[in-house]
Amino acid sequence: MFLICLAAAAGALAQPGGIKRTVITRGDVSVPNREAVVAHVELAPGATAGRHTHPGDEITYFLDGEGELLVDGAPPRRVKAGEAIIIPAGVVHDARNPGSTTTKLVGVYVVEKGQPLATPAR
Numbered sequence: 001m002f003l004i005c006l007a008a009a010a011g012a013l014a015q016p017g018g019i020k021r022t023v024i025t026r027g028d029v030s031v032p033n034r035e036a037v038v039a040h041v042e043l044a045p046g047a048t049a050g051r052h053t054h055p056g057d058e059i060t061y062f063l064d065g066e067g068e069l070l071v072d073g074a075p076p077r078r079v080k081a082g083e084a085i086i087i088p089a090g091v092v093h094d095a096r097n098p099g100s101t102t103t104k105l106v107g108v109y110v111v112e113k114g115q116p117l118a119t120p121a122r
Contacts, residue, residue, distance in 0.1 A: 018047025018097075024106075035113050043067065043103040048096040051121040056111030058087040065103030070094040072121075092121040 020042040029036050034056060043049065043065075051072075066080040072092040079085055087093055089111075097103045109117060 018044040019049060021107075029110060031110070033113050034110055037107075037109045037111060037117060039107045039109070041105050041107050043095065043097040043105075045097055045100050045102065049094055051092055051094045052118045053090050053092055053121055054087070054109055054111060054118050055115035056089045056109055058085075059108045059110075060085050060087075061106045061108075063104040063106060065097065065101050066099045067103050067105075068096050068098050070096070 022040045024038045024040055026035055026037040028034075041060075051070075061084045062079055062081050064081050066078065069077040069079055069085055069087075070093060071077070071087070077085075111117060
């Protein structure tokens with residue numbers, strides 16, 4: 001899974017090396033106290049997102065390249081361009097780019113308002 005958006009405000013955000021996340025838009029959804037955040041994410045070859053959780057669901061579509069989704073308690077899952085992943089709220093996960101080209105994806109997060117978009121996991 002790639003990852004993922006540790007995004008907070010709008011625009012380009014502070015993030016671990018090898019990851020570039022840009023929030024495209026954010027706004028209210030029909031579920032009370034929730035908002036959707038849409039981000040463009042690039043993960044450099046060999047980079048990892050770092051183990052983390054989200055205060056809501058993550059839906060990610062892979063535009064280009066490939067990735068490996070690492071969900072605690074599950075075997076690694078290889079994902080490539082044209083595929084998507086869904087990660088429920090609170091699930092500890094990580095993503096890495098095992099390929100030789102930059103992985104590009106779009107992440108959609110439906111999260112609790114006022115909470116950080118992602119929280120590092122131990």
